[in-house]
């Protein structure tokens with residue numbers, strides 16, 4: 001068993017975020033909650049540049065200057081390496097992500113992670129899967145081969161009892177069976193999440209929020225878990241009409257020839273180019289374009305989770321969005337983005353679409369992309385994590401399993 005000494009007495013244990021929040025008394029008191037806004041708020045203005053920056057040399061902004069274009073950035077291998085190496089030198093490399101226990105709001109991320117694992121397992125060519133919940137549906141997206149994502153997910157659910165030999169995926173299959181599909185297991189799972197969520201105060205949520213707004217956020221945990229359960233049941237049934245009712249594949253990938261988003265009904269030509277919008281940014285783009293008409297009730301809780309932690313570029317976009325007043329994910333925005341971890345992955349080389357929807361405007365995109373290319377990247381102030389798979393120890397009451405054991 002691995003023990004870390006983090007907040008054992010309170011029963012909450014979240015090394016993953018606590019390790020990067022050493023100066024935050026709020027997160028130490030309630031480390032089970034971590035939203036993007038918490039850190040983004042601290043980084044508004046010039047503080048994001050507080051550590052030495054390494055420009056992404058040979059990287060460039062490709063498009064996005066005219067309406068309708070999806071902004072693209074090209075990050076060279078040299079640029080990615082320079083950034084990642086500088087970061088590793090500053091903070092140490094090969095640091096284990098540690099372990100964490102999913103509680104309260106984080107249980108929504110946890111259940112989304114189980115489903116993402118199974119979706120990725122059977123979707124040939126996909127690099128990453130991320131998922132969220134919106135308007136009673138599970139939204140799911142991947143980096144490549146979105147066209148095969150739903151079939152891959154369905155195939156995994158039709159073979160839920162299979163032992164694949166992948167420890168992490170097999171565990172997630174078991175969790176789906178015992179905590180989502182089994183009614184008494186789900187009742188316990190949901191009830192525990194509700195009890196844990198009750199302890200969360202407005203101050204814990206990482207962005208300015210009234211008590212009433214915080215209450216509204218907290219009350220969404222149960223319905224979100226219900227939606228995830230509905231999606232799991234539909235996928236298990238194999239009934240396409242049910243699946244369509246509860247599961248939606250979201251695709252904002254960028255086609256390199258057209259430089260535009262293919263949100264609805266787009267055809268993928270994945271073999272024609274390497275440009276893509278990473279899965280989480282596809283989700284954000286969709287959410288930003290499908291905002292609730294009534295925002296008087298307070299922000300919508302948007303838990304997002306996948307197999308891997310956000311790469312440094314996606315993380316940078318997320319945090320920038322959370323710090324912008326005029327972003328739907330900003331302090332006054334309709335969407336409250338909740339990640340269970342705030343430890344970003346590395347910068348990957350290649351061409352990547354940037355979600356203008358998440359950032360709110362062209363000028364916000366310009367600022368964000370310029371910061372990115374100049375090396376003013378949020379991830380610069382974080383250690384390099386050993387492996388890109390997101391922390392995965394939720395099955396263990398002792399929180400003893402570290403990420404690298406997940407073997408994915």
Ligand SMILES: [Zn+2]
Pocket residue numbers: 278279310311312313314315
């Ligand atoms: Zn990414």
